Amino acid sequence: MIKHAEQLAEFIHSHPKLVVLTGAGVSTDSGIPAYRDQKGNWQHSAPVQHKEYMESHYARQRYWARSLIGWPLMRDAKPSTAHYALSKLEQMGYIQLLITQNVDRLHQHSGSEKVLDLHGRSDKVRCMSCAAYYDRKDIHNQTAEANPQFEIVAAGARPDGDADLESEAFADFTVLDCEACGGILKPDVVYFGDNVPKESVFNALDVLQEADALLTVGTSLMVYSGYRFCKKAKEWNKPICALNLGVTRADELLSLKLDAPIAETLGGAVEMLQNQR
Structure with missing residues (x-):
């Protein structure tokens, strides 16, 4: 060492x-937790895909229900x-x-x-229609209040504030919409299948070009x-x-x-x- x-x-x-x-x-x-093991293989089932999240209400129900269990781990991490x-x-x-x-x-x-x-960053939530921003803590608390029937159970942690849980209760889970326009709310994170903003990539490459290594x-x-x-x-x-x-x-x-x-x-x-x- x-x-x-x-x-x-x-x-x-x-x-x-x-x-x-x-x-x-x-x-x-x-x-x-990390997504992959030391051989580069998935340690968990593949994370939610951007297209699936945007097109499937059930995918969003599943995500936000599991997030009630998984996200506090990331929120409180040091x-x-x-x-x-x-x-x-x-x-x-x-x-x-x-x-x-x-x-x-x-x-x-x-x-x-x-x-x-x-x-991106998991502590912010963005409306996919009007681009309004919300604090993830507020959305988390409001989601918990909107789903008093959803039992917070112990579940294995997954990367990025997710949790290892499958439940029939997902189908009855209330997902919050944007207060400003009613649009889909999504953590301000680049999901798999989505693209990193080009400006971020170009800015990083400009710095790399001037760097030593x-x-x-x-x-x-x-x-x-x-x-x-x-x-x-x-x-x-x-x-x-x-x-x-x-x-x-x-x-x-x-x-x-x-x-x-x-x-x-x-x-x-x-x-x-x-x-x-």
């Missing part, structure tokens, strides 16, 4: 203008050692931009400021929205380091692969870099 921390510290020291790309592995120590280590790297001047595929806002809660929420942390890069940054870094001859337990889609593109515990390795590297100053 010390060796991996030394290798990471050397990579950062040699490439002091970094773009960092993070995934679910950064937040697992905060109690939020930053991990890994989040604080990355925040420290930003304070030390190494991180030009932190692109996160996570929607939990834990990077911001740990003090990071140069953050791009690539897949790309560091990916806690992501298998199986989703193209994150993998694209590795492809571009390779195209632009930017070194790429991946810190992740298990395989990544970009293994063949990497300059350095660190298959090691994320929090311990990051924390050790930050300590070494501080001691060098």
Whole structure:
């Protein structure tokens, strides 16, 4: 583990203008499950698809019912050692931009400021018709009040505020509509099958083009929205380091692969870099 921390510290020291790309592995120590295992395979059934959510009232009933159980885990999660280590790297001047595929806002809660929420944020809800925004806490509380018959049961946590639960009670679940126009409400998150806003991608690529290297942390890069940054870094001859337990889609593109515990390795590297100053 010390060796991996030394290798990471050397990579950062040699490439002091970094773009960092993070995934679910950064937040697992905060109690939020990852989508995939160390081989890159789904650990759960596939998450809700954008098209299904928008076209099926039952899909929305199922989502919001399960959210009553699952979302408080994300709402109450605290930053991990890994989040604080990355925040420290930003304070030390190494991180030009932190692109996160996570929607939990834990990077911001740990003090990071140069953050791009690539897949949106789970703490906000948006109307898909008029674009009105709501606080997720308010929608969560109002949904619970609108469904007093729905029994909150213990269920296994899933990524992004979902829960492992199937129930006939979903069919009677009341889903809130937009107060302003009656439109469909959806967490301000890019669901599978939807597209990341182009402006976000272009802005991130502009920073990457000026950076010394790309560091990916806690992501298998199986989703193209994150993998694209590795492809571009390779195209632009930017070194790429991946810190992740298990395989990544970009293994063949990497300059350095660190298959090691994320929090311990990051924390050790930050300590070494501080001691060098």
